[in-house]
Structures are given as structure tokens and as C-alpha cells.
Amino acid sequence: MVSSVPAELGGMASATGVFFRYFGFCCSIAIINYYGLLKQRLHLDRFNQHITALDPVAVQKLASYKQAFLAKGMNSEQASKLANAMLSKSMKVQSQLRYAMDYYELISWCILVIILLIAIYPYINRTIVNVKANQPAPASF
Secondary structure (H helix, E strand, C coil), X not given: CCCXXXXXXXXXXXXXXXXXXXXXXXXXHHHHHHHHHHHHHHHHHHHHHHCCCCCHHHHHHHHHHXXXXXXXXXXXXXXXXXXXXXXXXXXXXXXXXXXXXXXXXXXHHHHHHHHHHHHHHHHHHHHCCCCCCCCCXXXXX
């Protein structure tokens, strides 16, 4: 029950509150999905552009994956395929991490803006001219 509205509007006020809570939840899910689909794919594409046969880190990582599979008794061809799959999986994990960093950076900026608006609201509220008050008009030339 919402107590700051008249009794006859209580049901509508409650429904309005639930609606805005649900709307906020849907907006947050939409933002998460947007960042999950778009930003994660952008980071994955960037990683794919930088991973080449000339990249010493990628070659070293592939060699270590292949050595680990060869040490477990796999043949060379199968170990190479699994090493490539492991490198791909580690790139997806890295892109997921980068997407999460971008998402939480956006949320942090939004929270900072909201906090600043709450902090300066009293100052803005005092500077708004109350046109309904009986004040004399400013002198003009």
C-alpha cells in the first residue's frame, strides 16, 4: 500500500510502482544483452585480428597446449586441433572479461552521474525562478 496518495488512488499508485520497477528491470536486461552481444563480439574480432602465426605469444600458447595434449598420449594431429580449440576458448573467455569490464564501466559512469545530480539538485532547485510568486518584473531599458 502506498501511503502518500489518497486512498482512492492507492491501487493505481501501487500498480504504477510495480510497472516502473518492471520497466527498470527490463531496461537493465536489455543493456546487459546489448553489451553481451555487441561488445563481446567486437572484442573477439579484435583478438582474432591480432592472433596470427607471427604473434610469438600465440605461437607459444599453441605450443604449450599441444605439448600438454601430447604428454597425455594424443597423436600430433588431434593435439593440434585441440590446441587450436583451447586457444579459441581462451580468447572467448578473454572477450567475456573485456565485455564485463565495459559494462561495469558504463554502470559506474551512470551511478556517478546520478549521484552528482542528486548532490546538485538542491542548488538547481533554489536557482529556478518561481513564476507563480508575486514578484516585481525586472527593470528594462
